[in-house]
Amino acid sequence: MSMKVTLFGMAALAFAGAAQAQTEVKIGYALPENSHYGAGALTWAEVTEAETDGAFSFVHYGSSGLGGEREVLEGLQLGTVEATIVSSGTLSNFVPEAGVFDIPFLFRDFDHARATLDGPIGQEMLAKFEDQGMVALAWGEQGFRHITNNRNPVAEAGDLAGLKLRTMENPVHIEAFKTLGAAPTPMAWPEVVSALQQGTIDGQENPLSVIVSAKLNEVQKYLTLSGHVYAPNVLMVSKIFWDGLSEDEQEAFRKGAVEGGLAMRAFVDEAEASGAQAMADGGMEVNELDLDQKAALQEALAPAYEDYARMFGAELIEEIGKVE
Template sequence: MTFMKLGALSLAVCMGMGMTATTALASTEVKLGYALAPTSHYGVAADKLKDVVEAETNGEFTFSMYPSSGLGGEREVIEGLQLGTVEATIVSSGTLANFVPETGVFDIPFLFRDLGHARRVLDGPIGQEILTKFTDQGLVALAWGEQGFRHVTNNRNQIAEPKDMAGMKLRTMENPVHIEAFETLGAAPTPMAWPEVISALQQGTIDGQENPLSVITSAKLYEVQKYLTLTGHVYSPAMILVSKIFWDGLSDDQKAAFAKGAKEASTAMRAFVSDVETKGVEQLKAAGMEVGTLTPEARAEFQKALAPAYAHYAETYGQPLIDAIIATQ
């Protein structure tokens, strides 16, 4: 190889390395934290968001995933978004009411008929209007995700009527609507961040907890809980959030990429939940859990027992809004 050819080759290699370095420097890190395992519905949504955004922006962003509460509890992560130290998260509705109180209306027990009803409300005017309220809190709500209907697990007894919950030490999310409901039913709700729950169940600090099948299966709660009652007492949405500080620094094309990614992530999450709702019960039975189901008569008894809480929810959120949700077809 001649000296000139060698020089030209060296120049080309250096230029290529320079371009690679420039591309790497131009890539912006997106720290995405969530509470559950990578194999959960949160993990599925996080991977979809990452894939879509990276493809749509030609690698302008690099996602760093922090599953299993790797960045802390949900409230801590949301506060990180407000500060701009975390770029994105997928969260339950557990702490959302602390930032936008209106989100609490969706946590009213026995409000939704089924998954289809809940999804139509969240994707319609009511749900989309609530998403816009996060901007004032330093957050951008890109889409509603989903966990599914919540059920009770415990190590004390099967639940067939409200009195079976009397005195039960039950872990709840840091959600005032849920806490009031269980207090009204005579249980002893114990707000607790998710990272503490498994050890608390193992140690007997609490009797049980309540979560959708998507969480009960992915977190392997059958390893620390004996009874599952399919109460379906609350529909549990999730949300895909990004930091407003981060969002305001994006171009319109980049914002469009994140919006598209969030929409596809929501679709993937809902598909996961639908699958678990179909197969999860048999999986948990096979793992050794004793599974019971509330009869229609028992559900009516629970609703009757919750009458004082319902009156307070109407004062808080307005009966017209609650009626509009119920009437959504």
């Protein structure tokens, strides 16, 4: 009997030791788990945990539970946060070249954007983050950005005149809306909904995946399907954390991140198919820009395009345009 107790005790101790050896991975992101961010994070966690036989346990901090995106990225640099999924809005503050993907009307459609990010141009951009204390493992996705506001529908640049529009803390976006006559107001995402409710700002711009997940129909009247900018995001880990992993563990995290990015794209595809109708059903007035209206906006953006060519290089912009 005592032998059985001893063996049982040894097994319990072994199990406790294994549990203690499990490494916690704090992952922070801006939206709740039922969003495209959550879809990517949960898939990333599931694949990585399976590939490492449960050696790692992801702890999710959705809805900006670890702070705004800049704060989370600084946490990665310090090693106090292990992982994140972050929008392109903050990335150019760390790797300025990444701002090239934020140029309005740069991408023809989803296929063009995804082919660019998955190809040499996108993969070379990911590699640049390592010098900033972060390891960018894969591209995720939010979709094409659209405009919502409480003042009026948007059909031309004149409709944006003086519109207090929340933008990400992104110099490319800010310059574009200034050029179009709006009053861009950079603001961290956690502050946006309350600012819309209080009338501090008139509107904001985001993909349907965000507009739907955040239920912006509850605080915004007009939705304009402008598709003015494609919005990727990045699944990344702290370099301090990464350097402590074995090669097999690194490969597991990379595989999980790639699968997480694909899960985000699938979520976005669904949101694109049903999101506008859901917002209309939720009380928003929806209008969509046609090709001529988009072309007119591009013409109005000519001064900004000249600046973008100087910032990122006309050659790179042309190279992106040629991706099939």
